[in-house]
Amino acid sequence: MLPAPYNQLLEKLSRTFPKERLVTDPLRTLAYGTDGSFYRLIPKIVVVVESEDDIQQLLTQCRALKTPVTFRAAGTSLSGQAVTDSVLALLGDNWNGFQLSVDHSKVSLQPGVIGGQANAKLAAFGKKIGPDPASINAAKIGGIAANNASGMCCGTAQNSYRTLSSMRVILRDGTLLDTGNAASVAAFRESHAELLRELDQLAKATRENTVLHERIAQKFKIKNTTGYSLNALIDYTDPVDILQHLMIGSEGTLGFIAEVTFETCIEHAFKASAMVYFETCEIAAKAVQCLKKAPVAAVELVDRAGLKSVESQAGMPDFLKDLPSDATALLIEVRGETHDELSGLIAQVTGSITHIETVHPVEFSEDPAVCARYWGIRKGLFPLVGAMRETGTTVIIEDVAFPIEHLAAGVVDLHKLFKKYQYDEAIIFGHALEGNLHFVFTQDFNTQAEIDRYAAFMDAVCDMVVHKYDGSLKAEHGTGRNMAPFVEMEWGADAFALMQQIKALFDPEGLLNPGVIINDDKDVHLKNLKPLPASEEMVDKCIECGFCEPKCPSKGLTLSPRQRIVGWREISRREALGQTTKGLRDLYDYQGMETCAACGLCATACPVGIETGALIKMLRGRQLSTGAGKLGQWFADHYGTAMNATALGLKAANLAHGVLGSKMMGTVMEGARKLSGDRLPRWTPAMPDGVRFKPENTHSRDNIVVYLPSCASRTMGAARADDQKTPLPVVTQQVLERAGFSVRFPEGLNDLCCGQPFDSKGLAEVADQKARTLEDRLIEATEGGTYPVVFDTSPCAFRMKTLQDAKVSVQDITEFLHDAVLDKLSLKKVARKVALHTTCSTQKMDLQAKLKHLVEQCAEDVVIPDQVGCCGFAGDKGFNTPELNSHALRHLNDALEGVTEGYSTSRTCEIGLSEKSGFPYRSVVYLLEECSR
Structure with missing residues (x-):
C-alpha cells in the first residue's frame, strides 16, 4: 500500500499516463530502481516516460504534491545518483532520436540513445562522439551528459562539457528550452528573465572574485566531476550558455536533458596499441609525463595487482607472472588518418620514451584483434574484481x-x-x-x-x-x-x-x-547500502552493472538480465531470513521466467560471462512437476512420433487457412486460444505448412558431408504466402551437391534432436540425453569424425558445439557455406534489397561477419536493422508468449523500407520475423541456391 501522497500522485498520473507505464508492484520497483552503484533505494512509483510532454506532466504533478522525482537513463551510474525512494522517471522506448548535420560536424541525440549505437551510426562518416566511458555500449546519452562522463581517450578536451553545442532542457516548472532554437531562446529570455538575471549576477560575481575565479580554473585543469560545473560561470558570459553548461554534470538535480547536440570528433581509420611494462610505478609515471607531450590518443595505467588479476587470461603473455612486485603497465594507443601517418606517430611516441627503461621492448600492434584484447582487458578490470569477490x-x-x-x-x-x-x-x-x-x-x-x-x-x-x-x-x-x-x-x-x-x-x-x-x-x-546476498552460484558474481541490458529482448516488457538477478536475489534473501516470498514469486513467474527468451546474449555483453538465461532455465527445471518431467521424457523417447504429429497439425492448420482465409482463421484460432486459457499456441498467417522430409543419401562417396536438418527444418515448410515451397532440407542438399559434396544423413533422422527444446524448458537431463544420442549417430555417420558435419539451424549447431566433452565437431550452416561452399559456386547477385537477421546463436558463435559476407555475395543491397537483436521467438515463445516476440521486434520495420524478403538461419525465428515484417523470411540457403542456379 502506497503512502497517502503517492496514492494521490498515482491517481493524478493515471489520468494522463497509461496504466502499464505506472509501475508500483514490489518486484519491478525493486528491479527498475536498481543501478550500478552500491546503494539501494526502492522507488514508490516508477513512471515510464516516453516524451517531453510526459516529463512536463510528471514535473507538474510532482511539484503540486511536493514529491521528489529522479531521472534514470541506463542506470550504469556508479555513485548513487540514479536511485530514489520516491518517484523514478525511467526513460521509455521513444527517446532514440538521432540527427546528423549535413556537414557531419554536429549530431543531435535524444537521451535514450546508447553511446555505442551513436558511434556505430557516426562511424560511416568517420566520426564519433567525444565521451567514451567504459560503459559506452550500455550507457545512454542522457546519463553520459548528466554525469559529464569522459573515458579513456576523450580526456577533458572532448567530454560532454567541451563538445556541447546545444540542448533541449526541461526545467522543474515544466518549461522547455531549446538552446539551439532562436525563437525558444528569445521566449525563454522573456519568461525566465529573473532566472537568467540571477545566473548572470552569479557569474559576474564569480569572475570578479579573483581567488574563487582562479580556484575554479585550477580545479578544471584536471578531470573533475565533483559538484557542479562551476567552470560554466567563468567560461561563458551569456546566461543561456551558462545554463546549458551547468546542466552537464548536474546529475538530474537541475533539470531534464531531453536532447543534446554534440560537436562530433574524428574517428581515425588507423589505430595501433601497445602494452608497455615498467619495473616500478615511478618509472611508468615518468613515461606518462613524456607521453603527455607526444601524439598519443590514450595512455591507460594498470598497476601490478591489476596485471595479476588478468595474467591468466587468454592472449596474455607468459612473462606477466614473472613481473616485479611494483611493476606497472601503460596501455598506449596512437591514431592516424592514413597508415603512413600512423607509422610516423608510432615512431614519435616510441622515441619519446626511448630513454626510459622498460621491462620488455615497446611493440605496437595494428592488429584489431590484438588491440581489442588489450582494451577489453582494461575495460574489464572493474567487473573482473567484482567477479572474484567473496559472495x-x-x-x-x-x-x-x-x-x-x-x-x-x-x-x-x-x-x-x-x-x-x-x-x-x-x-x-x-x-x-x-x-x-x-x-x-x-x-x-x-x-x-x-x-x-x-x-x-x-x-x-x-x-x-x-x-x-x-x-x-x-x-x-x-x-x-x-x-x-x-x-x-x-x-x-x-x-x-x-x-x-x-x-x-x-x-x-x-x-x-x-x-x-x-x-x-x-x-x-x-546509508542505504545495497545487499548482494547469495542466491545461485552461477549469478552470484553479478555486480549489477547493467552492461547486459541492451542485449535483452524482454527489457522494457518485463525484466532485463540484471533485473532478473536482482529479483531472484531478493527472493533468496527473504527466504534465507524465513520471510514469505509468495507475492514476489508469483510476479517472478511471469516477469522473470515466462518472458525470458533464455537466448544467452546477455553473456556476450557481461564482462564476466554471466548468462542469466541459464539461471532461468534452471529455475524452470525446479518448478517442473514430476508429471511434466515424465511427459518430457515421453516426448524424448517418442520424438519421431511427436514430430510426425506436429507436421500433421501444421498441415491441417494450413489447409484450414486456405479455406477460411487469414482474417477468419485468425478469429477462430484466437477464440480457441482464449477458451483454452492460452494453452493452445497462437496462430499467425506466417505459420508454416507441415512437411515430412525423407532423407536420401547422395550415392557418391566423394567429398562427403554429413548433414543434420533440424527438427524445425524437417517438419516446418513454407508459410502459405511464401512462393518458395521447397522444404529447406531439399534446398540445402541441392546447394551442397551443386558445390560438389556428397550428402549423407545420420540414421534414424526423424528421432534425432540436439535437445534444445527440452533444455529451454529446464529439462536439462532429457536435453543432454537427446544430444548424446545425436552425437552417437553423428559419430557413426562420419565414420568416427572423418567427414564434416553441418547443421542448417544455428541454435542447434551452437548447442552441439558447446556440449560438454563433445566427441564430434559440427559446423553451423553459415560457416560451412562461407568457408567450404561459396568459392565452389558461380554466383549471380539478385538486384533486390534484402533484410538479414542474425540469430542469437550466430552472434554467440561470432559468425555475424561471415553471414553478412555470404548474403552480400548474393544481393546488391543488404539491410540489417540496427535496433533488432534477439527476435524473442525463442523456440516456442513466439507461439505461447507472443508479446515477447512482438516487443523484441517492435523496431524491425523502421529499417525495412523497400525490402520484400528476409533471410536468417533459424526457422522459428523466421516465423516471427515474417509476421512482423509482412514478407517472408527464409533460410539464407534459399538465397544462395537462387544465385547459384
Whole structure:
C-alpha cells in the first residue's frame, strides 16, 4: 500500500499516463530502481516516460504534491545518483532520436540513445562522439551528459562539457528550452528573465572574485566531476550558455536533458596499441609525463595487482607472472588518418620514451584483434574484481584525479592506504594522461565493523587526495551520494556556497533528485547500502552493472538480465531470513521466467560471462512437476512420433487457412486460444505448412558431408504466402551437391534432436540425453569424425558445439557455406534489397561477419536493422508468449523500407520475423541456391 501522497500522485498520473507505464508492484520497483552503484533505494512509483510532454506532466504533478522525482537513463551510474525512494522517471522506448548535420560536424541525440549505437551510426562518416566511458555500449546519452562522463581517450578536451553545442532542457516548472532554437531562446529570455538575471549576477560575481575565479580554473585543469560545473560561470558570459553548461554534470538535480547536440570528433581509420611494462610505478609515471607531450590518443595505467588479476587470461603473455612486485603497465594507443601517418606517430611516441627503461621492448600492434584484447582487458578490470569477490560482498570503484606531476606519488599513497586498511585485493588503473586513477576493492557491508572500516578508509583517501595533492575526489563518475559529503571539503566554503545557490536557483523546492551532489547528511555515503546476498552460484558474481541490458529482448516488457538477478536475489534473501516470498514469486513467474527468451546474449555483453538465461532455465527445471518431467521424457523417447504429429497439425492448420482465409482463421484460432486459457499456441498467417522430409543419401562417396536438418527444418515448410515451397532440407542438399559434396544423413533422422527444446524448458537431463544420442549417430555417420558435419539451424549447431566433452565437431550452416561452399559456386547477385537477421546463436558463435559476407555475395543491397537483436521467438515463445516476440521486434520495420524478403538461419525465428515484417523470411540457403542456379 502506497503512502497517502503517492496514492494521490498515482491517481493524478493515471489520468494522463497509461496504466502499464505506472509501475508500483514490489518486484519491478525493486528491479527498475536498481543501478550500478552500491546503494539501494526502492522507488514508490516508477513512471515510464516516453516524451517531453510526459516529463512536463510528471514535473507538474510532482511539484503540486511536493514529491521528489529522479531521472534514470541506463542506470550504469556508479555513485548513487540514479536511485530514489520516491518517484523514478525511467526513460521509455521513444527517446532514440538521432540527427546528423549535413556537414557531419554536429549530431543531435535524444537521451535514450546508447553511446555505442551513436558511434556505430557516426562511424560511416568517420566520426564519433567525444565521451567514451567504459560503459559506452550500455550507457545512454542522457546519463553520459548528466554525469559529464569522459573515458579513456576523450580526456577533458572532448567530454560532454567541451563538445556541447546545444540542448533541449526541461526545467522543474515544466518549461522547455531549446538552446539551439532562436525563437525558444528569445521566449525563454522573456519568461525566465529573473532566472537568467540571477545566473548572470552569479557569474559576474564569480569572475570578479579573483581567488574563487582562479580556484575554479585550477580545479578544471584536471578531470573533475565533483559538484557542479562551476567552470560554466567563468567560461561563458551569456546566461543561456551558462545554463546549458551547468546542466552537464548536474546529475538530474537541475533539470531534464531531453536532447543534446554534440560537436562530433574524428574517428581515425588507423589505430595501433601497445602494452608497455615498467619495473616500478615511478618509472611508468615518468613515461606518462613524456607521453603527455607526444601524439598519443590514450595512455591507460594498470598497476601490478591489476596485471595479476588478468595474467591468466587468454592472449596474455607468459612473462606477466614473472613481473616485479611494483611493476606497472601503460596501455598506449596512437591514431592516424592514413597508415603512413600512423607509422610516423608510432615512431614519435616510441622515441619519446626511448630513454626510459622498460621491462620488455615497446611493440605496437595494428592488429584489431590484438588491440581489442588489450582494451577489453582494461575495460574489464572493474567487473573482473567484482567477479572474484567473496559472495555477499560488494565491489566498489572510486575515481580520483591528481595533477599529473603527482601521479606516481598518488599511486604510492593509495597503495599505503590499501595496506593500512587491509584492502589487499585492491587494484589501480586509470587514464594516466589526465592523472585520473580508478581503484577497485571489495567491501563487506554486513557488519558495522566493516562499515566503519570503509568509512575510515574513505576519510583517509579524501584527506590525502584533497589536502596533500589538491586533486579531484570524483574525476568522471559523478558525485552522487557517494561523494556528496565531501564536496565542500574538496572545493572550499565559497565554492560550495556557490553550488548551493545554483541548486536553490534551479530547484528551490529541492524536488529534483534530492540528496545528490548537495547533501547536508555527512554520513549519506554510509546509508542505504545495497545487499548482494547469495542466491545461485552461477549469478552470484553479478555486480549489477547493467552492461547486459541492451542485449535483452524482454527489457522494457518485463525484466532485463540484471533485473532478473536482482529479483531472484531478493527472493533468496527473504527466504534465507524465513520471510514469505509468495507475492514476489508469483510476479517472478511471469516477469522473470515466462518472458525470458533464455537466448544467452546477455553473456556476450557481461564482462564476466554471466548468462542469466541459464539461471532461468534452471529455475524452470525446479518448478517442473514430476508429471511434466515424465511427459518430457515421453516426448524424448517418442520424438519421431511427436514430430510426425506436429507436421500433421501444421498441415491441417494450413489447409484450414486456405479455406477460411487469414482474417477468419485468425478469429477462430484466437477464440480457441482464449477458451483454452492460452494453452493452445497462437496462430499467425506466417505459420508454416507441415512437411515430412525423407532423407536420401547422395550415392557418391566423394567429398562427403554429413548433414543434420533440424527438427524445425524437417517438419516446418513454407508459410502459405511464401512462393518458395521447397522444404529447406531439399534446398540445402541441392546447394551442397551443386558445390560438389556428397550428402549423407545420420540414421534414424526423424528421432534425432540436439535437445534444445527440452533444455529451454529446464529439462536439462532429457536435453543432454537427446544430444548424446545425436552425437552417437553423428559419430557413426562420419565414420568416427572423418567427414564434416553441418547443421542448417544455428541454435542447434551452437548447442552441439558447446556440449560438454563433445566427441564430434559440427559446423553451423553459415560457416560451412562461407568457408567450404561459396568459392565452389558461380554466383549471380539478385538486384533486390534484402533484410538479414542474425540469430542469437550466430552472434554467440561470432559468425555475424561471415553471414553478412555470404548474403552480400548474393544481393546488391543488404539491410540489417540496427535496433533488432534477439527476435524473442525463442523456440516456442513466439507461439505461447507472443508479446515477447512482438516487443523484441517492435523496431524491425523502421529499417525495412523497400525490402520484400528476409533471410536468417533459424526457422522459428523466421516465423516471427515474417509476421512482423509482412514478407517472408527464409533460410539464407534459399538465397544462395537462387544465385547459384
